[in-house]
Amino acid sequence: xxxxxxxxxxxxxxxxxxxxxxxxxxxxxxxxxxxxxxxxxxxxxxxxxxxxxxxxxxxxxxxxxxxxxxxxxxxxxxxxxxxxxxxxxxxxxxxxxxxxxxxxxxxx
Amino acid sequence: xxxxxxxxxxxxxxxxxxxxxxxxxxxxxxxxxxxxxxxxxxxxxxxxxxxxxxxxxxxxxxxxxxxxxxxxxxxxxxxxxxxxxxxxxxxxxxxxxxxxxxxxxxxxxxxxxxxxxxxxxx
Numbered sequence: 568x569x570x571x572x573x574x575x576x577x578x579x580x581x582x583x584x585x586x587x588x589x590x591x592x593x594x595x596x597x598x599x600x601x602x603x604x605x606x607x608x609x610x611x612x613x614x615x616x617x618x619x620x621x622x623x624x625x626x627x628x629x630x631x632x633x634x635x636x637x638x639x640x641x642x643x644x645x646x647x648x649x650x651x652x653x654x655x656x657x658x659x660x661x662x663x664x665x666x667x668x669x670x671x672x673x674x675x
Numbered sequence: 676x677x678x679x680x681x682x683x684x685x686x687x688x689x690x691x692x693x694x695x696x697x698x699x700x701x702x703x704x705x706x707x708x709x710x711x712x713x714x715x716x717x718x719x720x721x722x723x724x725x726x727x728x729x730x731x732x733x734x735x736x737x738x739x740x741x742x743x744x745x746x747x748x749x750x751x752x753x754x755x756x757x758x759x760x761x762x763x764x765x766x767x768x769x770x771x772x773x774x775x776x777x778x779x780x781x782x783x784x785x786x787x788x789x790x791x792x793x794x795x796x797x
Contacts, residue, residue, distance in 0.1 A: 600783035602722075609771060609790050610722065615783035653722055655784065663735055664712070664775070664782070666722040 570658050571599075571667035578673040579644045587639045587670045589654030593661060599637035599654040601630060604669075610653060614639055641672075649674045677701040679772050679788035687766075687795050693759040697772030697788060704753045705730045708777045712784065713746060713757045715768040723768075727775065728755055762795045769793075 571591040579585035589599050598617055602610035612621050614630035627642045637656070641648055654667040683695035697711070704711065713725040726736035728746045736744045740759070748755040759766060770793055774786040 596780075598781045600781070602784070609787040610784070611787075612783060612785050615785070616778050616781055619778075621785065655722075656781075663737070664724045664727070666714075666724060669721040 570665050571654055571656060573652075573654060573667040573670045575668070576671045576673065578675055579641070580675050581646060582643055584640065584642045585644055585672065587641075587652050587672065589637045589639075589656075589667045590635055591656065591665075591667075592635055592659055593657040593665075594632060594635050594637050596661060597657045598632060599630070599656045601628075601637075601639045602653045602655065603648075604651045604653065613652075644672075644674050646674050648672065677774060677786045679774065679786055681770060681772050681788045681791040683791065683793070685792055685794060687762055687793060688797050689763055689795055690761055693757070693762050693766060693793055693795070695757045695770055695772075695791065695793070697755050697757075699753045699755075699774070703750075704748065704755065705750045710775050710777075710782070711746075711748065711755045712773050712775055714771045714773055714784075716771070716790075717765075717768040725757065725759075725770075764795050767793065767795045 601614040604610040618630045629640045631638045653669045658665040678700045680698045687693045710727045710729045712727040726746045728734045743760045745758040769790040771790045772788045773784040775782045
């Protein structure tokens with residue numbers, strides 16, 4: 568099992584707000600980065616650091632952190648946001664990268 | 676714009692060594708505060724970090740794979756490579772190469788290759 572825990576599946580109605588969470592002890596010390604992956608495609612970075620979006624990522628994507636939980640929030644979810652989302656941070660030693668198990672987002 | 680491209684055999688026999696190369700274009704593999712990683716994903720499953728190399732040659736590996744993994748870099752060719760020995764069917768996956776950037780104490784994978792499917796089968 569991963570050192571970062573994500574809910575396997577989440578759903579959201581079109582246009583509504585959804586929060587995808589990632590839990591792990593290392594998140595008390597390190598920020599998570601978040602990746603969107605659509606079927607048959609490579610993951611794409613959507614959030615990194617405290618709350619930074621790479622160029623080209625819509626501002627409906629935002630990140631936050633509290634205690635041992637990091638969150639990715641999509642405000643006004645669109646049909647094209649339906650994808651798998653993975654968090655990434657450090658392992659419990661704080662030395663090596665580790666991914667969460669992923670959350671499948673369904674937009675209804 | 677940095678681009679990464681994986682290459683290597685798509686079929687490997689059990690007990691043999693899987694070898695992949697990642698070619699980096701659009702920037703020098705030696706410049707900047709980056710490291711270079713391999714990440715894999717079995718069909719229908721999540722992402723697994725395999726290991727990384729800094730352009731100094733320093734490496735770190737996933738403890739679960741450490742005994743079988745070697746990552747190397749060839750700065751003259753702007754490439755880095757993965758070798759995974761004694762493969763079994765459990766090593767069948769899409770293998771990605773990726774660049775990681777460092778931001779303070781954190782890092783993140785900002786550029787990824789398209790991925791290459793490696794099947795372990797006789």
